[in-house]
Amino acid sequence: MAKVKKVFVCTNCGATSPKWEGKCSSCGEWNTLQEEVLVKGSSSKQEKRKTWTSNDEVQLNKPVALPDIIAGDTPRLALPDQELNRVLGGGVVPGSLVLVGGQPGIGKSTLLLQTAMQAQAKVLYISGEESKEQIKMRADRIDNHQSECYILTETNTAKIFKHIQNVAPDIVIVDSIQTLSSPHIDSMPGSVSQVRDCAGELQRFAKETHISIFIIGHINKEGSIAGPKLLEHIVDAVLQFEGDQHYTYRILRTIKNRFGSTDEMGIYEMQANGLREVANPSELLLSQKDEDLSGSGIAATIEGMRPILIETQALVSTAVYGTPQRSATGFDLRRLSMLLAVLEKRGGFPFAQNDVFLNIAGGIRVDDPAIDLAIVSALISSLEDVSIPNNICFAGEVGLSGEIRAVNRVERRIQEAARLGFDQIFISKYNTKGLDPDRYDIKIVTLGKIDELYKLLFE
Ligand code: TYD
Ligand code: MG
Numbered sequence: 001m002a003k004v005k006k007v008f009v010c011t012n013c014g015a016t017s018p019k020w021e022g023k024c025s026s027c028g029e030w031n032t033l034q035e036e037v038l039v040k041g042s043s044s045k046q047e048k049r050k051t052w053t054s055n056d057e058v059q060l061n062k063p064v065a066l067p068d069i070i071a072g073d074t075p076r077l078a079l080p081d082q083e084l085n086r087v088l089g090g091g092v093v094p095g096s097l098v099l100v101g102g103q104p105g106i107g108k109s110t111l112l113l114q115t116a117m118q119a120q121a122k123v124l125y126i127s128g129e130e131s132k133e134q135i136k137m138r139a140d141r142i143d144n145h146q147s148e149c150y151i152l153t154e155t156n157t158a159k160i161f162k163h164i165q166n167v168a169p170d171i172v173i174v175d176s177i178q179t180l181s182s183p184h185i186d187s188m189p190g191s192v193s194q195v196r197d198c199a200g201e202l203q204r205f206a207k208e209t210h211i212s213i214f215i216i217g218h219i220n221k222e223g224s225i226a227g228p229k230l231l232e233h234i235v236d237a238v239l240q241f242e243g244d245q246h247y248t249y250r251i252l253r254t255i256k257n258r259f260g261s262t263d264e265m266g267i268y269e270m271q272a273n274g275l276r277e278v279a280n281p282s283e284l285l286l287s288q289k290d291e292d293l294s295g296s297g298i299a300a301t302i303e304g305m306r307p308i309l310i311e312t313q314a315l316v317s318t319a320v321y322g323t324p325q326r327s328a329t330g331f332d333l334r335r336l337s338m339l340l341a342v343l344e345k346r347g348g349f350p351f352a353q354n355d356v357f358l359n360i361a362g363g364i365r366v367d368d369p370a371i372d373l374a375i376v377s378a379l380i381s382s383l384e385d386v387s388i389p390n391n392i393c394f395a396g397e398v399g400l401s402g403e404i405r406a407v408n409r410v411e412r413r414i415q416e417a418a419r420l421g422f423d424q425i426f427i428s429k430y431n432t433k434g435l436d437p438d439r440y441d442i443k444i445v446t447l448g449k450i451d452e453l454y455k456l457l458f459e
Pocket of ligand 2: 067109
């Protein structure tokens with residue numbers, strides 16, 4: 001008889017505890033412990049392997065001297081989707097396990113079904129969420145049917161591994177990890193032990209068969225349903241699909257990548273016939289307007305390795321209630337408060353009596369500190385109700401004493417601004433080292449403090 005054992009598992013980090021606790025002793029999160037039933041005695045390692053290895057011989061895994069290992073330049077499988085290739089570090093590595101996370105409804109299934117249908121490879125798309133007919137309906141909306149793509153609706157990992165061996169695909173897509181269940185574990189699909197174990201089985205499977213596997217994982221706002229931390233260390237790469245549901249732009253960021261850089265980012269636009277790659281993001285993120293309006297500043301940011309020009313919009317209005325409101329979309333609210341405090345203290349601008357609303361175009365979240373200068377300009381522009389000419393853009397970080405600080409890769413930003421036809425770019429005066437202004441077809445304005453900004457723009 002199998003021995004039934006109960007444990008409490010943290011849904012954030014996966015740590016176990018024999019008794020319930022309010023706070024996880026491992027990661028410190030509150031209220032994350034859930035009871036789970038483990039069946040001991042039936043899930044020895046040997047049996048686990050049986051679920052998919054046809055021949056059970058133990059592979060002799062002897063230690064090998066480092067120089068004797070041939071790195072075997074395993075070619076990556078390039079996908080037709082350039083954005084996805086970019087975030088993966090130049091294509092799919094055979095035998096890799098990639099997690100694509102994101103909130104429900106953001107477009108994860110669409111992205112991977114589209115990839116499955118367009119890849120020049122044999123792909124098996126396994127869904128535990130939708131029926132074959134539903135997938136077919138989605139597929140009909142997406143154009144470009146080229147590849148050999150098989151659909152399987154199954155959630156039992158043992159059966160899944162058998163099917164994969166029969167089909168022998170190059171790429172497997174699993175939608176989603178939360179629906180899988182391993183026959184060796186007794187807890188519910190989506191529970192911590194199931195998710196962790198199924199991911200572990202998939203990882204071993206991928207490594208030994210050299211089939212690349214993409215898994216979709218739902219992440220809610222708190223990241224609590226089988227939190228990303230739980231899976232992050234099991235998989236080879238974590239891609240996060242994000243964006244505002246009310247906008248059509250979607251961003252695919254690399255959070256972790258064992259085979260490439262984590263600086264990369266891909267941009268898509270959700271359309272009626274699937275996700276379209278956005279090769280030239282700047283041209284879309286700059287709103288087309290004829291007249292100059294106050295409260296708008298254009299930032300030359302770098303997202304991943306690509307320069308992107310993004311419009312920031314600010315609205316400053318007299319506060320109706322005692323405590324002024326501050327609200328920001330796509331930007332850190334605390335950083336906005338910091339910038340307002342700097343403007344108040346170092347520039348003497350009366351923001352304390354005003355409501356401030358800030359918006360980054362396209363619903364895109366920007367982490368690049370170089371956006372500060374554009375935001376500060378937009379804020380002053382709205383406060384003074386004087387517009388900034390739309391042939392000017394900005395790239396600079398604002399420090400606590402009101403100084404404009406240097407930003408990285410300034411040449412790339414200047415080039416992109418020049419390419420898009422801007423006439424002037426404002427940068428920090430500390431950013432000019434090694435910069436030859438004559439090389440660019442744009443006027444470079446340098447400044448050291450925020451009060452200079454006011455003089456340059458509005459006087
Ligand atoms: P979906 O891929 O189902 O999201 P997830 O798997 O992350 O939960 O897609 C969600 C949204 O995308 C859905 O609201 C409909 C929209 N959509 C389009 O706009 N165009 C399309 O071609 C498809 C397939 C979906
Ligand atoms: Mg889905």
